[in-house]
Amino acid sequence: MRKLVTSLLLCTSLYSFGQNADSVAIRKIYNEALSNGKSHEWLRHLTKQIGPRLSGSEGAQKAVDWTKKLMDQQGFDRVFLQEVMVPHWVRGAKEVAYIQNGKQKTNVPIAALGGSVATAAKGVEAQVIEVKSFPELRALGAEKVKGKIVFFNRPMDPTKTITFDAYGGAVDQRAGGATEAAKLGAVGAIVRSMGLAQDDYPHTGGTRYGTGVPLIPTAAISTNGANLLSKSLAENPNLTFYFKQNCETLPDAKSYNVVGELKGSEKPDEIIVVGGHLDSWDLGEGAHDDGTGCMQSIEVLRIMKALGMKPKRTIRAVMFMNEENGLRGGVKYADLAKQNNEKHIAAIESDEGGFTPRGFGIVGTPQQKEKVIQWKPLLAPYGLHDIGPGGGGADIGPLVYIGTVLFGFKPDSQRYFDFHHTAADKFEMVNKRELELGGASMAALVYLLDTYGL
């Protein structure tokens, strides 16, 4: 009990102090973001003028050039590129797919999964085995799977209140389905889209081929398409599924992380990173994934400059390249940090969409987490209640090996998987205030990290 009392007292005294100084600073940050925020207009440019930015594409290069120029124009102390070689996968001509049920042919929306091989030029047509899990597939055995298309149809669990938990419970099908199917001699793998809405958008996303198994073509089917296919199979298990896709993996391409920096006034060698990933899938405009995280990160530095804040430590906005299909940018950034002996005390990633802020997940020691959790009274007035253990973010993940404390920005998750990796991930789906509140929340955490260290 004494411990509880002590921690309560600590909490109370911190709060009193906070009310006198930090809470004023944080209020100013939110006021600046909500009155003069620039992230929404920047995002309009990134999504509407540049558009999709798959690694190795022309869009990705344009985004590198433009964000560098944008940060230069903001007058940050230093803006620089980090060269990195990235995978270069291209979708090619739009996919075609249909269910052939007796004489009835019904087109369904699919999208090749990133990294997949193409079908033969004439497409592939075969009977379908529907399964909900890898164990179920393995139990069927090669005899029943050989020569067929495996249809992975386990939906995301709608009862998970945080949708990322539902995603985590289903995404193995997308990542490993083709490999598991190929092990048993399947000729293709069709995966139910990772989305909670019942609609006609196929959700692309990365797949991974295992070594020593044939590379079979794999695609996502929309949830409506999956429901139809499942219903049709129940009526006629002998129906066939046809699909044709034209994707291709080209040689690795040269690309860049883009970094903007405000130099620390007292401890310039201690670095705090705030970032998102600049690349996106090719189907939409890469708005919530992850144009919002990039624009919010630049906005954090803009806000600090606009308010005349002189950070003690060096603050960096990092646009990571190639989160979606390789993570090469994140790995490169951490490699260079290690190589250059840079001390990164903290890194914040925004890669869960531009929705209303809920909190931050923390990856660090119990003491580090406790320190941050004690800032809650300063952040709760802005709806940031969910501050505690949790994931950081893919791009900043490799920094954990040099002792960096990682923070994953957590916005409200309900709508994210309506857009994620689809053609619906467009600028219009981003609310200006929600986006701005996110940037302000990240700036508030940067302010506290800069002021108190970790």
Place this chain on the structure above:
Amino acid sequence: MRKLVTSLLLCTSLYSFGQNADSVAIRKIYNEALSNGKSHEWLRHLTKQIGPRLSGSEGAQKAVDWTKKLMDQQGFDRVFLQEVMVPHWVRGAKEVAYIQNGKQKTNVPIAALGGSVATAAKGVEAQVIEVKSFPELRALGAEKVKGKIVFFNRPMDPTKTITFDAYGGAVDQRAGGATEAAKLGAVGAIVRSMGLAQDDYPHTGGTRYGTGVPLIPTAAISTNGANLLSKSLAENPNLTFYFKQNCETLPDAKSYNVVGELKGSEKPDEIIVVGGHLDSWDLGEGAHDDGTGCMQSIEVLRIMKALGMKPKRTIRAVMFMNEENGLRGGVKYADLAKQNNEKHIAAIESDEGGFTPRGFGIVGTPQQKEKVIQWKPLLAPYGLHDIGPGGGGADIGPLVYIGTVLFGFKPDSQRYFDFHHTAADKFEMVNKRELELGGASMAALVYLLDTYGL
């Protein structure tokens, strides 16, 4: 400190108990809502098949008939109507408005405010006085205002993190602007729309005429229109503004509250109300305002039935009529409750949109609030952190006089004023999961109120 410790212990023991029983019940409620929720499909019917439902309109009557039938079909123990006479205002032909700046005529989007009189048939055209507040207007005096159109242009404050606070800080212009302007001899009042987005949607809403002053026509202008008018006035203070509107107040019409009920098994005389308002403004489909609140309220009873819950107390879903321009349904409901000597222990209203739940505002004694706040550990896992003093809701407000504890359901507020009272308030703007989480949150609170009383 002892008090703190005691309350911590209390909290802890309640939580332990909760984990053993209440938390299981609440988890089931959310699971049912997210797996088998019906509110979204019901809302589709209400908005797409019935549409706008201004008091006295055909749409309002259709909504009464349909919600009664819907609750009958759900097999609730009792479904009944409460007759109430409501104001009957009609917009008539679409409004026309333009800025006449020298030879340049620019059309701008306006919408007559509910309850406003029409202009003369040929419209009204006059010079414009722009003000930000009533004191500023009064300081100008009759000499400068007489014969002119007063343009109230104080924006909602974007730095308020809860948008309802920004609304509360600006809505006096809409409610009282025409009267204040008429006192000084103005011939019309144009009010900047109550919205935070810069767009072309005028936001209608109720205006109130004071007694003893001329009734002058008043309309809302879109935020883009307001910005243009203000800019044009800065360039040319002598420009004129023209508007024509055709609205009319007809004799009061007969309408109804619609009530569905699950009868209490132990204390049937103690009533818990959950409700929203069935009427809407005429410009959109009345989706977030307040189709969502109505459908969530019916969903609360459906969930309880589906889970085989036998409430100890009587639970009522109430569709109140005429919240928007009269509150006659809310007043009538409380009058009847008093007249029939009904004991209403609690009432929950959902009228802030169908967005992700954040909490509940409570109107009650400190002891009652404290009791509810102790349920936080059961509700926080669902994102309901914001539980404490706050407003209840307009329709349930009159119940305070018979000792009812009032609860206002608080969803995330960031997007609400993008739609509120505009043509954009449509079904498509409502996310299924956000809507369902709201209904589940209301059901969870009803469950706790029913189990523990107040």
